[in-house]
Amino acid sequence: MAIFYDTHAHLSYTDFADELPKVIERAQAAGITKLISIATDLESSQRTLLIAERFPNVFAVVGWHPSDAPEAPVDIRPALRNLAQHPKVVALGETGLDYYRLPSKKAGLTQADDEAYKKKQADLFRQHLEVAAELGLNCVIHQRDCLEDTLAVFEPFAKQVRGVFHCFANDAATMRRILGLGSLVSFTGILTFKNGQNIRDTLAATPLDQFMLETDSPFLAPVPYRGKRCEPAYVKEISEVAAQVKGCSLEDLSAATCSTAKQFFKRLS
Numbered sequence: 222m223a224i225f226y227d228t229h230a231h232l233s234y235t236d237f238a239d240e241l242p243k244v245i246e247r248a249q250a251a252g253i254t255k256l257i258s259i260a261t262d263l264e265s266s267q268r269t270l271l272i273a274e275r276f277p278n279v280f281a282v283v284g285w286h287p288s289d290a291p292e293a294p295v296d297i298r299p300a301l302r303n304l305a306q307h308p309k310v311v312a313l314g315e316t317g318l319d320y321y322r323l324p325s326k327k328a329g330l331t332q333a334d335d336e337a338y339k340k341k342q343a344d345l346f347r348q349h350l351e352v353a354a355e356l357g358l359n360c361v362i363h364q365r366d367c368l369e370d371t372l373a374v375f376e377p378f379a380k381q382v383r384g385v386f387h388c389f390a391n392d393a394a395t396m397r398r399i400l401g402l403g404s405l406v407s408f409t410g411i412l413t414f415k416n417g418q419n420i421r422d423t424l425a426a427t428p429l430d431q432f433m434l435e436t437d438s439p440f441l442a443p444v445p446y447r448g449k450r451c452e453p454a455y456v457k458e459i460s461e462v463a464a465q466v467k468g469c470s471l472e473d474l475s476a477a478t479c480s481t482a483k484q485f486f487k488r489l490s
């Protein structure tokens with residue numbers, strides 16, 4: 222059986238609380254041998270580390286998600302440095318920018334609130350990149366509806382820190398810009414969606430050794446589970462579509478994506 226990794230799942234979410242051992246067993250049974258669990262704030266970073274301590278094949282990415290920026294400390298660097306000392310931390314994140322739900326879309330809030338929100342996100346993102354550069358770690362980057370602003374913050378760090386632009390949903394030209402910076406992209410179950418042709422086209426243009434696979438569990442369950450809670454075992458369904466799109470065997474896809482993940486997530490063993 223071809224083995225794969227789930228390079229982006231949120232195992233600390235309450236969606237999994239009751240049955241985490243079973244979720245991890247089902248992943249193993251499907252050939253998904255390593256899971257990278259991504260935190261979204263300091264509390265979930267702590268919980269993610271506990272999960273990584275409990276399960277040998279689970280690794281942790283610690284950080285603060287841009288959508289939760291308003292609740293973040295002004296300076297998250299000391300906390301990140303501290304968390305990153307844990308031997309199972311393989312990268313920082315997820316960090317980045319997200320302009321999908323701006324404050325002004327809610328009643329009573331204005332453009333000034335949007336600007337403050339964007340600035341806080343950019344400050345946090347920069348702090349993650351600074352600490353990553355300092356510690357020789359890479360970053361898991363989240364970007365939604367703000368590609369240019371995200372690249373503007375990232376580019377000054379691109380020589381020291383590699384990013385994986387996760388849940389990649391942009392076109393081939395954007396993918397090439399990111400690879401040109403020495404960074405990577407990763408693809409979710411959107412690859413399997415009927416309306417995912419544009420993403421399959423981007424994958425088709427992405428070199429076999431420059432991308433990773435992920436579920437973003439509990440979100441984005443692939444076909445035939447679409448609409449249900451997603452879990453890491455479903456990398457299997459994603460890998461089958463990815464191999465078709467790349468016109469390669471599952472074994473070749475396994476070798477390429479696992480080796481890319483081992484190079485990117487430095488302490489992944």
Ligand SMILES: [Zn+2]
Nearest residue numbers: 315363387388
């Ligand atoms: Zn994300």
Ligand SMILES: [Zn+2]
Nearest residue numbers: 229259315437
């Ligand atoms: Zn995520």
